[in-house]
Amino acid sequence: MFSGCEEVSVPVRIGDKWTGKILVCLKDGKRRFSELQVPLQGVTPKVLTESLRAMERDGFLLRHAHPEVPPRVEYEITDLGRTLLELMETTCDWTAAHLTELLQARRAYQERAV
Amino acid sequence: MFSGCEEVSVPVRIGDKWTGKILVCLKDGKRRFSELQVPLQGVTPKVLTESLRAMERDGFLLRHAHPEVPPRVEYEITDLGRTLLELMETTCDWTAAHLTELLQARRAYQERAV
DNA sequence: TACGTAAGTATCGTTGCGGAAACCAGGGTG
DNA sequence: CACCCTGGTTTCCGCAACGATACTTACGTA
Numbered sequence: 711m712f713s714g715c716e717e718v719s720v721p722v723r724i725g726d727k728w729t730g731k732i733l734v735c736l737k738d739g740k741r742r743f744s745e746l747q748v749p750l751q752g753v754t755p756k757v758l759t760e761s762l763r764a765m766e767r768d769g770f771l772l773r774h775a776h777p778e779v780p781p782r783v784e785y786e787i788t789d790l791g792r793t794l795l796e797l798m799e800t801t802c803d804w805t806a807a808h809l810t811e812l813l814q815a816r817r818a819y820q821e822r823a824v
Numbered sequence: 825m826f827s828g829c830e831e832v833s834v835p836v837r838i839g840d841k842w843t844g845k846i847l848v849c850l851k852d853g854k855r856r857f858s859e860l861q862v863p864l865q866g867v868t869p870k871v872l873t874e875s876l877r878a879m880e881r882d883g884f885l886l887r888h889a890h891p892e893v894p895p896r897v898e899y900e901i902t903d904l905g906r907t908l909l910e911l912m913e914t915t916c917d918w919t920a921a922h923l924t925e926l927l928q929a930r931r932a933y934q935e936r937a938v
Numbered sequence: 939t940a941c942g943t944a945a946g947t948a949t950c951g952t953t954g955c956g957g958a959a960a961c962c963a964g965g966g967t968g
Numbered sequence: 969c970a971c972c973c974t975g976g977t978t979t980c981c982g983c984a985a986c987g988a989t990a991c992t993t994a995c996g997t998a
Binding site for chain 2: 724749752760767768769793794797800801804807808812814815816818819
Binding site: 742743744750755756758759775778779781782783 | 972973974975976977978
């Protein structure tokens, strides 16, 4: 997750590309696979599955599969996942506080190069 | 930078592979290119240069090139770089606090799969 | 004249993440 | 019988990061 600014590539990231956004989506309660695809605009099912499996493996979320047809699967954040979310919010704060400075440094660097 | 545990891949990382270690190396004062290559065991000059250039561009360090032969270049951490280092230490703390729990989750996941 | 030296470049190859598109399972519905 | 639904899986592909190896520069020294 790039913390806080998608338009500019900032060197602060936690997990893979979607980990952070998934945790945010799960913050307020369980969500289904298809309910995650909507806010996570543009994520393909393959990549979403991969991210969810990795996060389940690491204990950041729980996967509840209901044996129905059509299938229904709910994802739920764990306590450990919440600590990670908290850490991510810290990095978001860092970005918010220093992004201007970083972009300014980039502009100055550009001008020196010219 | 994987924060605090190299042996296990943990989904907490800041910058590219070497950013974190470079900042740590510069924490206590200026260092030359060759002085960075030593503690950063195994980094090739190409990759080290790429990392240093990116960090210079973003304002995390300053590059002092002395016009001598053979060349002498010193790298120095900036205030902005120090705030990033601080953030990284926070993520290291998170890892230290939760790595056991994460590994335990992985083992449990493994066993469920078997 | 050849060599050493510091800080890189240049070139090539490998690997892994992420994405696009198509396919699947299996019961419910028309 | 054909089609729809959800939650995937499978296959293929491109790009960027990372790495290995060789080369360069330009001066002081043996």
